[in-house]
Amino acid sequence: MRPASLRALALAVGILTLAACAGRRPLDPRTAVYPPPRLPEIEVQGGRLDPGGAEWFWVEDHDVPLIRLYLAVRGGEVYDPPELAGLARVASLAWRTGGAGDLGPEEFDRALENRGMDLSVHLGRDKGWITLTVLPEDLDRGLDLLAKLLWEPALRADRVDWAKAQVAEALRREADEPQSLGFREMRRALFRGHPRGRVPTEETVGRIGRDDLVALHRRLVSEGTWALGAVGDFEPEALRERLAARFGRLPGRGGAFPLLTPPAEPQPTVVIVPKALPQTTVIWARIGPERLSEDFAALEVCDHVLGSGGFTARLVREIRSNRGLAYSVGSFYQALPRFGVLGAYGLTKTESAGDVVDLMRAEIRNLADGITAAEVEEARRSLVTRHVFRYDDPANLVRDRLENLLDGLPLDLGERYPDEVAAVTLEAARRAARRHLDPARGVWVLVGDLDPADPRWGRMGAVEVVTPGE
Amino acid sequence: MRPASLRALALAVGILTLAACAGRRPLDPRTAVYPPPRLPEIEVQGGRLDPGGAEWFWVEDHDVPLIRLYLAVRGGEVYDPPELAGLARVASLAWRTGGAGDLGPEEFDRALENRGMDLSVHLGRDKGWITLTVLPEDLDRGLDLLAKLLWEPALRADRVDWAKAQVAEALRREADEPQSLGFREMRRALFRGHPRGRVPTEETVGRIGRDDLVALHRRLVSEGTWALGAVGDFEPEALRERLAARFGRLPGRGGAFPLLTPPAEPQPTVVIVPKALPQTTVIWARIGPERLSEDFAALEVCDHVLGSGGFTARLVREIRSNRGLAYSVGSFYQALPRFGVLGAYGLTKTESAGDVVDLMRAEIRNLADGITAAEVEEARRSLVTRHVFRYDDPANLVRDRLENLLDGLPLDLGERYPDEVAAVTLEAARRAARRHLDPARGVWVLVGDLDPADPRWGRMGAVEVVTPGE
Structure with a gap:
């Protein structure tokens, strides 16, 4: 095994020192700073x-x-x-x-x-x-x-x-x-x-x-x-x-393609797209925090626990594994320079569409109170490990730099990510969930053979029917 | 730039010697052995x-x-x-x-x-x-x-x-x-x-x-x-x-999952799968040569020229670029241990389905006589370069070894590939095309809103109608 990098060593020493100060008690997962894996020594x-x-x-x-x-x-x-x-x-x-x-x-x-x-x-x-x-x-x-x-x-x-x-x-x-x-x-x-x-x-x-x-x-x-x-x-x-x-003679920064300003979040809306299919696609989405928001890392953790983190993610476990209701289910969070997009999706038999919507709403709503210290710890660890995967192709690192430059963001966001995520506390995750994971906000889109007049949609927002193909 | 590997040097010297022997005349593309790019120095x-x-x-x-x-x-x-x-x-x-x-x-x-x-x-x-x-x-x-x-x-x-x-x-x-x-x-x-x-x-x-x-x-x-x-x-x-x-205590080679024997090629068949869609999917396929066949590398070249080689491939140029008939079109060749599968496909508006089938048949049939020395040379070069890409992730090399072992094939097929391809002559490509690229053989599958009684299908083989979903 190769020697750990200086950076990783420094981190490890820091952690050991913290543990020593704590008098060798086991780390409390609600407050512990989880030792992140060492980052690869690939420098851009x-x-x-x-x-x-x-x-x-x-x-x-x-x-x-x-x-x-x-x-x-x-x-x-x-x-x-x-x-x-x-x-x-x-x-x-x-x-x-x-x-x-x-x-x-x-x-x-x-x-x-x-x-x-x-x-x-x-x-x-x-x-x-x-x-x-x-x-x-x-x-x-x-x-x-x-x-x-x-x-x-x-x-x-x-x-x-x-x-x-x-x-x-x-x-x-x-x-x-x-x-x-x-x-x-x-x-x-x-x-x-x-x-x-x-x-x-x-x-x-x-x-x-x-x-x-x-x-x-x-x-x-x-x-x-x-x-x-x-x-x-x-x-x-x-x-x-x-x-x-x-x-080399490229012109300097121009103003022709300015960064987009944050959009206003629309009133709660349920968009029904009628399609004669046995499957219904359910999507929920709302505007979320930008990359530099103080909630960014905490929302990454919440998203992981909610639906991006694989088999143990709440939506996957509850809707797909335990009840077998959805063929595919998950959540997403994409942080752009000045705003972000977050949401969840599920794909289910049309007769289960209502149940899946209800379960998605419940899981999203319950995250703020229900998320546990163990889930936060697992998510931190898992997100940092997945981040290491990006280093497996150095082109990812170069493309990250180019994106950050064009987006007007600090160039070293990639290197910062593990520390940002490792610092997320249970409290920060709960706060981020309370602020952003609210299924009563944003838009729901349902593609399938559904009745737009079903009163349950009306309770979730203004119902709109969109005819596909236009 | 790092020094070329011994292997590449040896090849380059060989080429230079050949060129010198030829009295500095330009290489004749019909007979020249194109210098392959050096293989990466990653060893499994x-x-x-x-x-x-x-x-x-x-x-x-x-x-x-x-x-x-x-x-x-x-x-x-x-x-x-x-x-x-x-x-x-x-x-x-x-x-x-x-x-x-x-x-x-x-x-x-x-x-x-x-x-x-x-x-x-x-x-x-x-x-x-x-x-x-x-x-x-x-x-x-x-x-x-x-x-x-x-x-x-x-x-x-x-x-x-x-x-x-x-x-x-x-x-x-x-x-x-x-x-x-x-x-x-x-x-x-x-x-x-x-x-x-x-x-x-x-x-x-x-x-x-x-x-x-x-x-x-x-x-x-x-x-x-x-x-x-x-x-x-x-x-x-x-x-x-x-x-x-x-x-370590894994059992030795068992006989429970023997390699498949080569299938008999079916009589020419046209399978119609009725689907009420504006697009028709057209697929042609037949049984082709195995990985160790003398035609393997030549058919790789033919497949590249026919439809796998990007914009200059014949099906792509003729059907997609020049006539705008197909949204997607191409060919494929997969060499398995004891047999292979080859074919072509296109995706088109239903009213163009007959034209696309005719064009595909013509391009497949014409390859044996029509393929040029320049096309063979381009294909050789391009295939070897693409092969180098596999080395970009060493896991590909390890998985290749595992596949070859389980398939009972020589372990070093990956290293052999560039030389095999570089040795393909125009004559070998023509012979492979004559043997394998015959649109009158094999099966055609058409998924779309088509009339199974249309006499043009009957001229291509026995027409079968398959109802989807069973």
Whole structure:
């Protein structure tokens, strides 16, 4: 076994000292600071490509002869003009596949695949990612193609039409898939009047033209906030020079894609999406605390105990294991820069939908009073261990850095996480549960063969019926 | 950049020598041996836990303080008694979640989650995997739980009933999901009368009792072929001792789960699965060459050119990119120990289903004459590069070793792959395509709102209509 890192040693010594001070009594789980597992000794390096130039982060890893490059940019679906919702999705497809510079679409694909390279473009919810994977000996060729794609994409009209058809098709399929449909309607209801709640339709996608993609591309490469990441088998200074030569002239921070402001939480609402299916999808969601909130770590613990923590999580144990009512059940908490989203979901036979809703409400409501010191301790330990898993692929660490930078968050949140979680007390978990886990707030979405007039829905909030596929 | 490995150097020297011999003429792509990328210097170690004991394979990797253990066993769905099809699936769920030894289900879960450990059981098509992930300091605790689970699972009747309900529910959902349904019916039609073609139904699952799980467990731990794997932050000799103490007394190779014999290829068949959906799923499949066949590598290349190779693959380019007919399209080739499965698939609007079938047939049929030297070269390069990706997680290498051992295949197939692929000539690819890529053979499965009496289906084979959900 390798020697513990300095950091882990320091932590261990701290814990032992605490225990010694306590006169060798067993640690009280309600107050004990659980010794977190040592974090791996993988360090992400950071710097600028040129003085005043773009920032980049890297991990050297010579185990496998591959280089993975990440170009991250602020921008994505939430910045689509409302009347053109779907623009970022269309661009994701048309940008990469339309050729670039002097290379037509097929020539561009062949130039990549001829060397086994992988180059992809994905504009997500609020960030775009261009990723390149190459063998070290193909680095220059790969960077040339990446530069062409970045600065001179063809965005050919025929590829735009093709991409629009693909996106429209995906929207139709989404409407056929109860869980996708449920989460889409959850977003629409929870973020009403907020960019995150905008959902593309066939109509908005139909309006998109090549000019819109050209304008989006111009904004992405000239105003957004960019950063680069690299993982793998390279020599940093040589790579920095190459990146600086091609991407060093990135513009500074722009204001074109500002961080989203927190949405107002909607009035309690029950959205019924009628679907003739034997299964009903149940989703509850509300606005939650942001990443830097004092409740962040405590809510991570609560979420773990409620439904994210595997077999022993309360929703799973009570609804799935003990009663066999749900095929799938759990909870979620996603902390964004200025707000978060939290909730729970279950998938059940339609005749059990009411029971599952009642059980979910009870488990959510009871957490504040019912959560135990043992559960908090288990959750702390488990969350920290799972965090260690992220280090198993150094690309996760680099991507975390890029996200934090673009989100305006401290870069070292990943390193802070174990201590944040280890410090959560039973009291803090109860407080977070009281503040945030309230099933009477937020939105419920039910996708299935249900009667919207059933009075039990009306008792939970204003009932809305949404017809799928629009 | 780190110095190239000896192996890569030797290859590079070989190539340079060849080029020099050729008098510096450009390499002829029809005959050139393309220089493969160097393989990573990750070596899997192998040995026996005790003299005459079980085999194990390991990769030491101290980057991240985690240990991943794999216990692989021959056995799985294809060995289910026909009247109890689904037994392995039920066992996968009930085994892990039912408690073990002196620990009830909740105690067992808590003992794991209290230390953030992950322990899972998955009985797949022909192999079972029990995996354990622990922090190094929790190794002994984790091994104790693994041993309990292995030798003393409770297999409680109430958990068996719960698992049966879960599996039955999954079967109903599978029938609602056109692609899962399509591949299920493909298996049933392609492997008729063969264990691989058996599909569980609610009826066969309903018949399963606790005794059947007890009997399966007894066969798995007393007759099957077992092996262990380990990846991560451990000292091999110390780990070997611990594993030998708990699992060293594994029985030798048993005959209870023999390798499957190759199935007879069915008469050309068109299976229509009527579903009132706007999309039609099209699948073609036939029996293909085994892993050790002389056609294996050449068919890998053909499959890549036909539909697995990304944007430049023929099916993707012709059907998806150029004509925009398919939302998703591609091909597949899976080489098993004594036979393989190959095929192609497409997902399209129902009104285009006939056109997509015709285009797929044409592209499959035309590959033997149409494949070019440039395509073969690109495929070789790309396949070898993708192979390098597997080395990015050393667990892949250990699992490959375990699979090869259980399948009775040479252990070093992973290391051989680049040379096998690099040696594929245009002639070999054409020969493999002529032998195996014949759309007039095998089965076609169409899931969608189609007229079974349409004469075009009858021209492709015997038409069968299958009602989903049974």
